[in-house]
Amino acid sequence: MGKPTGFMDYKRQDKTAEAPESRIRHFQEFHTPLSREEQEIQGARCMACGVPFCQSGQMLNGMASGCPLHNLVPEWNDLIYNGNWEEAYRRLIKTNNFPEFTSRVCPALCENACTCGLHEEPVSTKANEYGIIENAYEKGYAHARPPKVRTGKKVAVIGSGPSGLAAADQLNRRGHLVTVYEREDKAGGLLRYGIPNMKLEKQIIDRKISILEAEGVVFKTGCDVGKDVKAAAILKEYDRVVLACGASNPRDIKVPGRDAAGIHFAVDFLKSTTKALWANEMKLKDGRYISAKGKRVMVIGGGDTGNDCVGTAIRHGAKSVLQLEMMPKAPDQRAWDNPWPEWPKICKTDYGQQEAIALFGRDPRVYTTTVKEFIKDKKGNVCKAVLVKLEPKKDEKTGRMVMTEMAGSEYTVEVDLVLIAAGFLGGESYVAKAFGVEQDGRTNVKTAPGEYQTNVKNVFAAGDMHRGQSLVVWAIREGREAAREVDLSLMGYTNLSVQ
Template sequence: MGKVTGFMEYKRQSQHTRDPGERIKDWDDYTIPLTEEEVQEQGARCMDCGVPTCHTGMEIENGTSGCPVYHLIPEWNDLVYRGQWREALKKEHEMNNFPEFTGYTCPAPCEGACVLGINEPPVAIRTVERSIIDKGFAEGWVQPKPPKQRTGKHVAVVGSGPAGLAAADQLNKAGHNVTVYERDDRPGGLLTYGIPEAKLPYHIVERRIQLLKDEGITFVTNTKIGEDITADKLREDNDAVILCTGATQHRDIPAEGSHLNGVHYAMDFLHSNTKSLLDSDYEDGEYISAEGKNVVVIGGGDTGTDCIATSMRHGCKNLTQFDIYRKRGDERDVEANPWPQWPIVHRDEYGHKEAAAVFGKDPRAYGVMTTRFVGDDDGNLKEVHTVEVESKKEKDGRRIRKEIPGTEQVWPAELVFLAIGFSGPEQSLIEQFGVETTDWSTVKAEHEDYRTNVDGVFSAGDMRRGQSLVVWAINEGRGVARECDRYLMGSTVLP
């Protein structure tokens, strides 16, 4: 695939980026697209692998390896190299309903499983993927394709994140009448309100939503199933119901003072920021502002990075991110973390680079655990107390963290954002539908089957599997649509 000697002739090149110190002055996309010629060179780096592993998603050691939607990566890399962009777009859409969502947000486990990546920088797969879909929309190749006939069956999809959208799209293609319910005022779930504009501009989500509407899908926003419409009513009005509300139950931090004013969940910060930005360009003041404040972000993942980027655009006074893990090396540990596992290495993400550009250093403090929050007499946060920790392996194989005496530290802070993940889905809707749950509070339904214990009720995405990647949500949305179609029709043509 690609040019036979391309991997030897061309160096890896991912998306260009705008200057970190300049881009924090606005909410525009922080990346700059490659030229067509540059993208074609990246496609040319794809090798004619005997057994390509980039496109086969699997979980190894609790991490994702390869692409969970089984993207036809070698095929569209080759087509791009040959300048056959429209054919590449068709191949992209065969396995992924929303390549723009993954192209903008996915950490690209496909690249971690790239054969070239064993001893060279891997193919810039995500860059090629995004370039294909961006060109497809720019050229007007992505057009509504409503089904030619309807089955007369009605399906309700609860939740409009990537799993719900993928399920709705597939079921609509099969000819069913699909209504998507969303409790927020805009569809998209965390794609809309959980990822900053600079990383995933809302118009990218909005144009796909409009396409789905033009194809016949109905969206009902500002509606809480279980409150505005009961579970019984929804089941009565539909032939099947799919629950895809995500895993949005915040994980708390076991530290004294977490109730203080100024301690917020990361998603509350990101949600209010984007809503106020889209609604009024901040004129309504309905958001948590980091302007002029000392900010601490607790949690080292993507959500924490998004909190950094947002705080930098607000104009925070100072910023520190606490990472419970020690700083990783620049190269993978080939014994503990071999290919094709996702490489566990040190990464400087877009928010880190922005903070470093302003404050002159990496904003992260590694191996740090929060012990308590301290406030003033009015209950407002003023400082965070921490201690350094190290991970120790017990005789039974368990790993525990032990505090290192003498490493206690006090950090001034008026704002803290808790970006330590989610504990599972919210339970009120689950209880009203009467579906069984697992020991981890997720909906009990097998992967590739998706049926709950309640007849005609299915579940997929983070609500079923727990907090995960956008690409896994699309995988599950496609899968639950297939099984729902089989339930409705007795057989299915959906993949």
């Protein structure tokens, strides 16, 4: 596990970020990776801790601690420390189908559970993962490896986000004939149209898709199963079906004036920007996207999506950005009741907020605040929003603490563009209804606990459509586990691993 004294001998180093004032002028990734030599030193910091919480992926107090994919972190940290980069790649892809994605967009649950991080800075595992996979592409290790034997069994995967791609990759490796259906013009799901280009450049997705195609996976884009393609036809043609359509049903804000022009869901805003960029050689062209240029922008909701809206609006040239969060500001340090190795419930200032601070001189976030009403101008466009402060109060019926309006705390702000980033309610129901699968109260596809088989024979579900909105690593894990269950049902046994 690296060098026994490495965590004492070397300080943590991570990829360096381009200055906010510079990076807001473009939509490319803005981190500079460490050199190979620097990365090997960081591998040395992985201590012989005995119990590597980094790879545990266990639930503590309702939150994941460590990697849900159970990545063999100590092993590949040790391998890069010793200069064995090819074997480090082999160990990395044993548990993770897409390290080129997770090393860019994962919040690094591994690092937050790192034993070294209990008293010092954690090992820069995410940067090490990035170094391993990019070195593998550079050296040619990450090439296509088509299966040598085919089973003749056919599987349809509906949706090409991380769970669908993981399921397709695993089932194809097993030798099944896999076809992935995607309703958008390009594969990738939320990776392509839900995550901005500056976090994950889309040629990175294309690079992996081309490998999957070379290995035999067939992609049918622009095919909306349940609308363009009948579910009955899919069930007739394929031996098994995996539904992996994501949690694409955005949560709305139901207040007076919601029908005003200029109010959009975050996913539509982000998607329009990505499509416009890739249609015009990474340059935005007026009229092709939902523009924030010169506008007073209000983002409703925190989290990754809210932050992405802030960063994207700034790159458009927004006049100002305001971000509303219903909950109180989290502490800057771990609270006494949130000990390591639990996920740290602390305030995170992400790249978008950093850029807003650099550009406008203040953090865009306003806490314990929500919208009470939108006000339209004479043309029906949103021009103002009435905001109200919130405070926690105990619900007499449930005993739970709920955020409640503070009487007399209303105030009005001027806005030209509102972006709703309040999360997702679950999957869009038309696909589930087309296949006849049951959904729970949150519109997630219902299965037995810990399983992926739906109530319909030969139909399985995975990813956000199954578990609700979550992280890319959870989507990959669900895709891998669903693939194993599908393979077992097809062959009577399985040699597909999930960890």
